[in-house]
Amino acid sequence: MEVLNVKGICKHYGNTRAVENILLTINSGNIYGILGPNGSGKTTLLSIILGVIKADKGSYDWYNSEKNNPTENIGALLETPNFYSYLSLEKNLEIVARIKNIETDTIDAALEKTGLLERKYSKYFTLSLGMKQRFALASVLLGNPEILILDEPTNGLDPQGIADVRAMIVEEAKRGKTIILASHILSEVQKICTHVAILKNGKILKSGEIGSLIKSEKSIIISSDENKKLFGLLVRSGLFEKVESIKNEISVSLKKGSTAKELNEFAFKHNIILTKFEKQEGSLETEFLKMVK
Amino acid sequence: MIRLLRIELIKILSYSTFWILSGITIGFYFIFLLIGIQIEIDFQGVDINVYFRFPVVWQTIAYYSSWFNLLLALLLMILIGNEFNFKTFRQNAIDGLSRRELFFSKLILIGLFALVAFIISFFSALLIGVIYTNDLDSINIFGDSYFVFSYFIQAIGLMSIAFLISLLLKNIAASIVVFIGIYIFELILRAYFALISVSWGQYLPFNIFSDLCSAPSLKKMLTNPTIRESIDNATIAAKTSGEINEISYGAIIILAVSFTLIFFYSSYMIFAKRDL
Known part of the structure; x- marks a missing residue:
């Protein structure tokens, strides 16, 4: 839906x-x-x-x-979070409950869920920053x-x-x-x-x-004693999605359907011994940073 | 509507400034009223107590109460300013109040304040009138009671200006300064218009609201009916000749209601169009 x-x-x-x-x-x-x-x-x-x-x-x-x-x-x-600083937590949540047309007896449950039940009658302005954030979550969960x-x-x-x-x-x-x-x-x-x-x-x-x-970001980090030669061969082969030289290593993104084994065989076929072969699991962070760069 | 009223009551009933300001307003209201009714003028041909007897007492109390409307407007500006200060208009909207409901919740608050002020004025006038009128049977007790209803319109009208200014400026101090500033500016403008013999000044909003609860005429305290009659005749003659150019009471009410509606509509449009 x-x-x-x-x-x-x-x-x-x-x-x-x-x-x-x-x-x-x-x-x-x-x-x-x-x-x-x-x-x-x-x-x-x-x-x-x-x-x-x-x-x-x-x-x-x-x-x-x-x-x-x-x-x-x-x-x-x-x-x-924005609440009435002079009102207690209970009164602030009562306003939210009335706005949402929900029963006010759900207030205690929301405060308990966020660990603020003991502060029910405290004025909002007496809360610490973290508590205010938790209180905001209590109001979000209300009802x-x-x-x-x-x-x-x-x-x-x-x-x-x-x-x-x-x-x-x-x-x-x-x-x-x-x-x-x-x-x-x-x-x-x-x-x-x-x-x-x-x-x-x-x-x-x-x-x-x-x-x-x-998934679209899955890559393999490799290196060898002949990095320069290997990099050239990988780029010219056109067999891989993306080949990047990063310091003393090479990052290779595989094409859809191809496997890490093919990369290993490629190096072996060209008599290059790989000293590093590390599969990189995709992370949102790398993808995100790449996009917003 | 009850739901919105309940929400507003939660906001104001736990607000210490509300109680302090209300206490000051009501306290001063009764203190000055008690002082006022004890004033004695020992002058031949003058009876000041006429202002506390039916039916004049309605106008006296409406006029007296109208001075306290500034405090109602002040209270409203503080409450609306708080909503911007705490960003709670925004939070109320996030929690599910529509912009229309936000507007109506404040309208209900204005109505509530005006109603409480009206009730206090009404019963004060009734009580004073009963105490001071000697022969209750021979007089129409509620004869001029429409003045207290006009006071209700005036209270709402002045708060409609305060409401609009608060929404525009979003700041308590600035709203109060601008509210008083506009009032003073209007006084200057009216004086200028009078100086150049232009009658437009009387159509300005603060003046219209003020004319709703004008002071009872001084001639009413004169005990000699012949002198009162001659003053009346002189006034009629001046109006006929165009020396006095007054707006009729009916027109004042229509203009006051129109101004109030314009200010409320403008406030509504601000709620409807502006980001919270």
């Missing part, structure tokens, strides 16, 4: 392009990572789909416009929404907090929730997400299933 369909969204601030012609389809149960360097338009995109910012062009549909108030099914954390939108959810958290948030996202994903996660912690996204869109300067450079994105 299609949860979100983004159709050609554009947003400019004066001459600065925030996002340009964003096309995205997110289906139910997807854990969709939105990646991009700072200022790439991740938050702008999320702000638009949450109705906080108006797009200059394009549109978006939640549930194909079949639900009257789709935002009631969304729990979202955008950038820094068990079908969709979670998390913009840098681990901001300001200590290592334990980061691990807890990651576990929470995995747990929510297991429950079949649709999650949209903007983050620049790529290892985190790789571990959690099923799909990913990479943004740069407001444009989507690549999007799709995370597996296909990483």
